[in-house]
Amino acid sequence: MKIQARITIPYAVANYAEMRDRGFYYVDKTDYIPRLEAYKAPVFLRPRRFGKSLLVSTLAHYYDRTLAHRFEDLFGGTYIGSHPTPEHNRYMIIRYDFSAMVMADNMEGLEQNFNDLNCSPVEIMVLHNHDLFGDFKFTARGNASKMLEEALAYARGHGFPPVYILIDEYDNFTNQLLTSYNDPLYEKVTTADSFLRTFFKVIKKGIGEGSIRTCFCTGVLPVTMDDLTSGYNIAEILTLESDFINMLGFTHAEADAYLRYVLDKYTGSQERYD
Template sequence: YIPKLEDYNAPVFLRPRRFGKSLLVSTLACYYDRTKAHRFEELFGGTWIGNHPTKEHNSYMIIRYDFSKMVMADTIEGLAQNFNDLNCGPVDVMVEHNRDLFGDFQFTTRGDASKMLEEVLNYARSHEFPKVYLLIDEYDNFTNQLLTAYNDPLYEEVTTNDSFLRTFFKVIKAGIGEGSIRTCFCTGVLPATMDDLTSGYNIAEILTLEPNFLNMLGFTYEETETYLRYVLDKYSTGQERFDEIWQLIVSNYDGYRFRPNGDRLFNATILTYFFKKFAANAGSIPDELVDENLRTDINWIRRLTLSLDNAKAMLDALIIDDELPYNVADLSKKLDKQNVFDIRFYPII
């Protein structure tokens, strides 16, 4: 998938919780980091991309943000302060890792994540340094927390006008346009925040439902079968239990299909949790089939359904009919806060 991603400058890839998004971000960071060129064989030897590297590998300066670490607050001023406290560090780290280029460069402004990013991009461009490859993991983590806490007014402040978040994405947009940023790759769960940022970041290219990227994260049936056979050979009594374990994992872990004609996928973290427990117990089925850290966030169900009647209707549809009705066109169009809580969109959560 790495060669395909190089066709984009502002890709956004959305998947449910614990689907492997952060591991993908780490992979891209290692692959493109110019300071890790000497470790390319160590990190990627024996992999497909290691045998078929693109020309861009180890070519860029990496800035990696993780919005899941954002500390919440009850005011826009508090959120802005926490945002800056979190996101000034990654730019500092990038400069230190690339001191062979930056020499004695020092920031003239500190404490403002947007201004620090803008300053370092301008400096890099004026000195013709390699471009920046920017990664934002869980871009909508803290804005989703505002929605589940019913703090819609504060959510709207964060995503409109000249808020700290819109300003931050405007700097990124300008950097891509001016050529100092090669790519800004964002992961998240929902497109709502990205759509609500509107003109602040209207260059976003959401790859979530693109056929070429449907299987980028998660395990297909074919991959899962290979994974299971490996685990059985290495940690159990061989292939004689294949049918038994296969039926167990399909019954408990199958359940993702991101387009009607897409492959059925297993959540990578949930499946690996089972295999790790299975291996550690020398082939015994774990007592708990799902890691409690991965269970459904009940706050989202409460927020989505809005009322007890809606909740009952949704659960009846899932349990009795085994599905919720939906419209593919609705799922593919703009999805902001105004319509994300419409029942037509429940299937994407």
């Protein structure tokens, strides 16, 4: 794995463009991008602070059709910059972040908070791709699933490029229900025709129809994905697959090179490390 030495050591930077534009030290993991293209509904699980959000941001910048003019700026010097796949900058991006979900103690409150959070990503996608959507208007504002369904149907009907969906921390709020011992509410959220199951059913349908190229999810546990059952039974959990085991976090070699760089930068000598 090639490591690109940068000027500044980053802390809690989860935006790929910021990482590159500000010259932060960057461990190149972009060689995993071609491998991910073999999947339509990949799910990758890791604890917090493992770089999941940076990976999501990297994929968003790589596939966003509106960022084609910045490809060399953002990916020059990386593996994928030298070995781009035909799919780079080909898709419309919708990026969700379930970690920002506000909790509630009843189903109605959770559904309202879910919609409040997840309507804007679809609107942002439409705005970013205004050259395609033109005067398109939503008729189901306030409902995240219906707004996604409307945008996908319009895009498919007009022959637009597929959508690439990214969901960061897909299980954040459902895990909070489990850890607070609110099992009855958790069961309502993950069964029957709940707002969450409906949302993932829309994504499943979009993948089947071809209006969605990929839905890539990150999270911590597989429990919620398993409990969605038929609502999203196309999920492919890659966490323990040998081809992806080092996609997040540092290998020993990467950590070694990183520490040597840090010590050399701040002490001018590696003797203490050795």
